[in-house]
Each structure stands twice: as structure tokens, then as C-alpha cells.
Amino acid sequence: MAKTINLVIICLFFNLLSLVIISSGLRLKLTHRDSPNSPLYQPNLSDFERFNKNIEISKARASNFFHQFKPQNVSLRAPLTYHEPIYTVDIGLGTPAVKRTFIFDTGSHLTWTQCKPCIKCFRQKQPLFDVKKSVSYKLMPRTNKLSKGFECSHIGCVYGVKYYSGQFSTGVLSLEDFTFGTSAGVPRRILNMVFGCGMNNHGSFGEKNVASGILGMDKEPISFARQLGARIKNRFSYCLTNIDSGKIKESYLRFGEEAVIKGKNTRSTPFLRSTPHAHYMLKLTDISISGRKLGLTQGTFPEGCLIDSGSAIGLLNEKAFLKVEKFLTVYFSRFKNVRRVVGKQVPKGLICYMNVVPTGSFFAKLPNMTYHFEGADFDVPWENTFVVFAKGMFCFAAMKSQNATILGAHQQRNVRVVYELRDDKLSFAPEDCSRDAI
Structure with a gap:
């Protein structure tokens, strides 16, 4: 009888927990490069020097966005954008979850990170994502609906993204679990998200080698936002704070029921x-x-x-x-x-x-x-x-x-x-x- 009661209590607990998680919108902290809380922060720059740096970032992104780049290989999906990051987000990847620092980019489609084993990788502070240490990692099969436009075989699919400013990433399309924060303070895991496991990468993706890849948030079906789809009620939002005089309040990237105007x-x-x-x-x-x-x-x-x-x-x-x-x-x-x-x-x-x-x-x-x-x-x-x-x-x-x-x-x-x-x-x-x- 006692075992039965305990089992009922445990079931009720997990049911309540799932309700809390479902009712709590997903969110990620957006960290601006000029915030002292950012791993990209350069304390020795004056306000005008920071402004000049941001001008160069904006100019480079504009040239990328509006340049008509024609790839030689169908696996290179372009034009895409990248230069220096303005905002970064931290998110858990794999099981057990390991922290990855991604560049938040509404101008890119594919989410990718550098993976081990790596043929060629740019320097990053975080260890390369080791697929052998995650029990939830698997290759994306060519039967997946998001394989359209990529080169696939019976083994899986490969991707290649090339940025006009010279950076690139190539590797295999994979499935993995991503872990978010929530407003309730209870982490939520989203299963089987498609991402790129980069094994041949080149370029500088942010000063101080902080970023390990890009969180793609554009309108393509394979983007992170579009994959989340109905789970986030097909919407996301942000509210950007002032970055002035060291008085920093963090911004948040919010999904689903949190992504609303009150x-x-x-x-x-x-x-x-x-x-x-x-x-x-x-x-x-x-x-x-x-x-x-x-x-x-x-x-x-x-x-x-x-x-x-x-x-x-x-x-x-x-x-x-x-x-x-x-x-x-x-x-x-x-x-x-x-x-x-x-x-x-x-x-x-x-x-x-x-x-x-x-x-x-x-x-x-x-x-x-x-x-x-x-x-x-x-x-x-x-x-x-x-x-x-x-x-x-x-x-x-x-x-x-x-x-x-x-x-x-x-x-x-x-x-x-x-x-x-x-x-x-x-x-x-x-x-x-x-x-x-x-």
C-alpha cells in the first residue's frame, strides 16, 4: 500500500513539474558585446572606440546581406551573414548538457557548432563538442524533411555554409537535445533539434575565441526558430536594453507565451x-x-x-x-x-x-x-x-x-x-x- 501511495505521489510530482515547464516560456539571456558581463567586452576601449567598432560590424553585415553570392556547390547555402557578434547566448547541448556560446543571428538559417573529431577548427575557449560523450546525439537521416537542399547518402547529410567575409563551416547534419532556461527557473530540454556538427571550419567568429558557432534564427525551415515551431507558438521576441555607462540590465530572447507585448x-x-x-x-x-x-x-x-x-x-x-x-x-x-x-x-x-x-x-x-x-x-x-x-x-x-x-x-x-x-x-x-x- 505504501509503495502504491509513493508511486502516485511521484507521478503527481512529475505531472505538476511538466505543467510548470510547459506553462513557462523558454528564454535565453542576450549578452551585448559592450556589456561588462560579456565575454567579448574590451574594458580599455573608450565609448567612441566602441562606437567605431560597432560601425565596422554594421558595415560588414550590410555588405553580406545585400551581396548576391552564388555558390559553386549546392551544399553551400548562401548568401549568409557574419562578421563580429553583437549578441551571444549560452545554451545547453547534448546529454548531459554542456554549455555552448552561440552568436545570436536573425540573418542566418543553420545552427552549428564545432565538433570533435575535427579536421580543422578555429580556436575557441570552450572544448569542442564531443559527440561520443552525449547519449542523445545521432546523425540526421536523409528521410528527415529538413534534408531538402543538402547533399545526402544512406549514411546521412552534409552541410556547408560560406560567409562572404571568408569564414566557413562544413560538417554533418545531426540531431541533438538543446536545454533552455525558463521563467520558472526549471531547465527545459527540447529533443532532436537539427544542427550542424562542424568538422572543417575557418575564420574568426568573435574576439577572445568565445563563440563556438551560430544560432540561426531566420525564416528558413531549418532555422532554430522555425524548427521550434508550434512548441513556441511560432514566435520569439526580445527587448534590448541600453548599454550606457556600465549600468547594465540584461536583455532576454523569449519564446512562446513569454514572447508577447503586455x-x-x-x-x-x-x-x-x-x-x-x-x-x-x-x-x-x-x-x-x-x-x-x-x-x-x-x-x-x-x-x-x-x-x-x-x-x-x-x-x-x-x-x-x-x-x-x-x-x-x-x-x-x-x-x-x-x-x-x-x-x-x-x-x-x-x-x-x-x-x-x-x-x-x-x-x-x-x-x-x-x-x-x-x-x-x-x-x-x-x-x-x-x-x-x-x-x-x-x-x-x-x-x-x-x-x-x-x-x-x-x-x-x-x-x-x-x-x-x-x-x-x-x-x-x-x-x-x-x-x-x-
């Missing part, structure tokens, strides 16, 4: 479906500064606007950028203590000013900005429109690009952004992202 003022715009790639492109019709539309004509943004948390600042194609530059020239001509900064002090393609008599009240007069997307306006307050430095210098937080237009991470701060994959749309609303971890 307040009002929700706005939504559809993803473009006419583009040839699986990136998150939006239809941008015009831009306003300080409440005044620039009057950009139809066709100014033929490829749309890419929303990308991996680009530190925004980019505007040349036609739109020149309109913004003209507006800001007139706007700041009203202030006698403000002058344009040019020359070697400013990276090419950037608009910067110096307030000779800096005061806190002046910066509150900086204009805000609005991106007019199809059916929804994305408001960017002055704190996200500009980057302010010491001694009165400030720069417009988007730079000129030949053809790319990107809504970067700086413009997205303190906004809940929800990627709704089933409805093929982006939803967003203002939120105090510093409270996201509460």
Missing part, C-alpha cells in the same frame, strides 16, 4: 515576401524627423528595410541618407554653439556634431525619428536616433550605405519586438526593457 500601443507590419532571401525585410515607405516627413518617393527602398539586432547601428541607402543629412543641416543651424564635425575625427558616411557648450538640456532638444512601415510607424526617440559622447559630441545613429537600409539594434532599444512566424509579421511596442528580467 502593454498597449501594439503595432504590426508584414514581412516582405517578394524578396529572394529569408531575412526579415519590411516595406519602408518614408521617414520622418522631428515630426516632418522627408517625402521619400516610391521606389527609394526597392529591397525594403532589414530589421537586424546584429547590426549595432542603422544604415540608410544613399538617397535617403542625403535627405536626412540635408534636414539635420538646417535643423542644427539654429543653434549657435553647434558645429558639424568632419575629417579624420569622424568615420566616413557618418553625421556628427559638437555642442561647444554642452548642457543636459540641449540633448533633450535633439530630434526624434519615425520609420513609416506598411501599416505601422516605428518611433525612434532622440536617445536612439543619436549616440551621445563625452565633451558634447553626438552622432546620428545611422550611416550611409550604397544600397542597404537596416533598422539596427540602437534604434530598437526599449522596444518589445515580436517575430510572428506563423502570421509572417513583426509586432512591436514601447517597453522599459530594463524590467524585462524581472
Whole structure:
């Protein structure tokens, strides 16, 4: 009788535990490279040097996103993007779970990591993932529905991803369990996720050799988000915090029932479906500064606007950028203590000013900005429109690009952004992202 009661109690316990896990949304901590909590943090850089670094990252990603790369081998699925990471996530891989540090990238499809045995691997701090030490590891069979587009045999399937900036990874497509954190504090394991086990890899995937691979989150069926599918109600979100003056509040990548907008003022715009790639492109019709539309004509943004948390600042194609530059020239001509900064002090393609008599009240007069997307306006307050430095210098937080237009991470701060994959749309609303971890 006692054994029967104990068995019932144990069953009830595990049933309750499963309910807690199911009702608790999955989440991963997003760590910004400029946060002191990031393994990529460089403490000796000044704010302006960090800004310059982020500019180079944004430029490189733009060239990757909008460059039409044609692979010679069908196993190379491109174009893809990568340069230096802005955000990283830690996630458990295998059984028993071992921590892997991935680059969070909404512009890549395949999730992959370096595996042992390795023919050629780049340096990383974490040990290579040893498939022999995981009881849940197996090769993905060619009968798997995600094998389409890859080279397969009766043994399994191989993959190859090549990035325009020179990095690449090749290996075998595999199945493995991934372990997430949850809001209830109880880890949750997702079984049999398809990922790439890289055995021939090349390139620098982040300073300090921290990253071991990429967490691919684009719209392709094989992406991590699309694989999770109904288990996360086909949606994920983030709310990016300010990275200012060492006052760091972590951001979180949230899935499923946690990936929701809790307040009002929700706005939504559809993803473009006419583009040839699986990136998150939006239809941008015009831009306003300080409440005044620039009057950009139809066709100014033929490829749309890419929303990308991996680009530190925004980019505007040349036609739109020149309109913004003209507006800001007139706007700041009203202030006698403000002058344009040019020359070697400013990276090419950037608009910067110096307030000779800096005061806190002046910066509150900086204009805000609005991106007019199809059916929804994305408001960017002055704190996200500009980057302010010491001694009165400030720069417009988007730079000129030949053809790319990107809504970067700086413009997205303190906004809940929800990627709704089933409805093929982006939803967003203002939120105090510093409270996201509460």
C-alpha cells in the first residue's frame, strides 16, 4: 500500500513539474558585446572606440546581406551573414548538457557548432563538442524533411555554409537535445533539434575565441526558430536594453507565451515576401524627423528595410541618407554653439556634431525619428536616433550605405519586438526593457 501511495505521489510530482515547464516560456539571456558581463567586452576601449567598432560590424553585415553570392556547390547555402557578434547566448547541448556560446543571428538559417573529431577548427575557449560523450546525439537521416537542399547518402547529410567575409563551416547534419532556461527557473530540454556538427571550419567568429558557432534564427525551415515551431507558438521576441555607462540590465530572447507585448500601443507590419532571401525585410515607405516627413518617393527602398539586432547601428541607402543629412543641416543651424564635425575625427558616411557648450538640456532638444512601415510607424526617440559622447559630441545613429537600409539594434532599444512566424509579421511596442528580467 505504501509503495502504491509513493508511486502516485511521484507521478503527481512529475505531472505538476511538466505543467510548470510547459506553462513557462523558454528564454535565453542576450549578452551585448559592450556589456561588462560579456565575454567579448574590451574594458580599455573608450565609448567612441566602441562606437567605431560597432560601425565596422554594421558595415560588414550590410555588405553580406545585400551581396548576391552564388555558390559553386549546392551544399553551400548562401548568401549568409557574419562578421563580429553583437549578441551571444549560452545554451545547453547534448546529454548531459554542456554549455555552448552561440552568436545570436536573425540573418542566418543553420545552427552549428564545432565538433570533435575535427579536421580543422578555429580556436575557441570552450572544448569542442564531443559527440561520443552525449547519449542523445545521432546523425540526421536523409528521410528527415529538413534534408531538402543538402547533399545526402544512406549514411546521412552534409552541410556547408560560406560567409562572404571568408569564414566557413562544413560538417554533418545531426540531431541533438538543446536545454533552455525558463521563467520558472526549471531547465527545459527540447529533443532532436537539427544542427550542424562542424568538422572543417575557418575564420574568426568573435574576439577572445568565445563563440563556438551560430544560432540561426531566420525564416528558413531549418532555422532554430522555425524548427521550434508550434512548441513556441511560432514566435520569439526580445527587448534590448541600453548599454550606457556600465549600468547594465540584461536583455532576454523569449519564446512562446513569454514572447508577447503586455502593454498597449501594439503595432504590426508584414514581412516582405517578394524578396529572394529569408531575412526579415519590411516595406519602408518614408521617414520622418522631428515630426516632418522627408517625402521619400516610391521606389527609394526597392529591397525594403532589414530589421537586424546584429547590426549595432542603422544604415540608410544613399538617397535617403542625403535627405536626412540635408534636414539635420538646417535643423542644427539654429543653434549657435553647434558645429558639424568632419575629417579624420569622424568615420566616413557618418553625421556628427559638437555642442561647444554642452548642457543636459540641449540633448533633450535633439530630434526624434519615425520609420513609416506598411501599416505601422516605428518611433525612434532622440536617445536612439543619436549616440551621445563625452565633451558634447553626438552622432546620428545611422550611416550611409550604397544600397542597404537596416533598422539596427540602437534604434530598437526599449522596444518589445515580436517575430510572428506563423502570421509572417513583426509586432512591436514601447517597453522599459530594463524590467524585462524581472
